[in-house]
Amino acid sequence: MKKIEHLGIAVKDxxxxxxxxxxxLGTPHYKTEEVASEGVKTSFFKSGPNKVELLEATHxxxxxxKFIEKKGEGIHHIAFEVEDIRxxxxxxxxxxxxxxxxxxxxxxxxxxxxxxxxxxTNGVLIELCQNRE
Numbered sequence: 611m612k613k614i615e616h617l618g619i620a621v622k623d624x625x626x627x628x629x630x631x632x633x634x635l636g637t638p639h640y641k642t643e644e645v646a647s648e649g650v651k652t653s654f655f656k657s658g659p660n661k662v663e664l665l666e667a668t669h670x671x672x673x674x675x676k677f678i679e680k681k682g683e684g685i686h687h688i689a690f691e692v693e694d695i696r697x698x699x700x701x702x703x704x705x706x707x708x709x710x711x712x713x714x715x716x717x718x719x720x721x722x723x724x725x726x727x728x729x730x731t732n733g734v735l736i737e738l739c740q741n742r743e
């Protein structure tokens with residue numbers, strides 16, 4: 611794994627949260643997009659070398675809606691940038707981690723993504739992401 615790519619935060623209202631994080635970080639978000647396959651609308655902020663992704667559900671059955679219903683707003687996942695997502699999935703499976711999607715999916719911010727089950731990572735949802743080329 612190369613680095614922490616971003617921190618994902620589940621929010622109820624993306625517009626309100628964009629305003630809050632713009633005040634907090636002193637900079638506006640640089641991108642908003644919808645990932646229809648996951649039922650989520652996202653926005654991204656840069657803070658130095660780091661990024662924060664805000665995630666708002668677009669329908670009540672989406673994973674983000676279920677997360678907020680169960681746990682409330684807050685940290686949803688930590689994303690790590692990887693060089694070769696397929697190789698990293700194979701390595702982590704061999705190490706005993708449960709991969710939620712063994713085939714990488716197209717995610718936000720022009721990334722291929724895969725997730726590790728929180729039960730195998732001390733309760734933290736881990737996202738692997740690789741730049742799409």
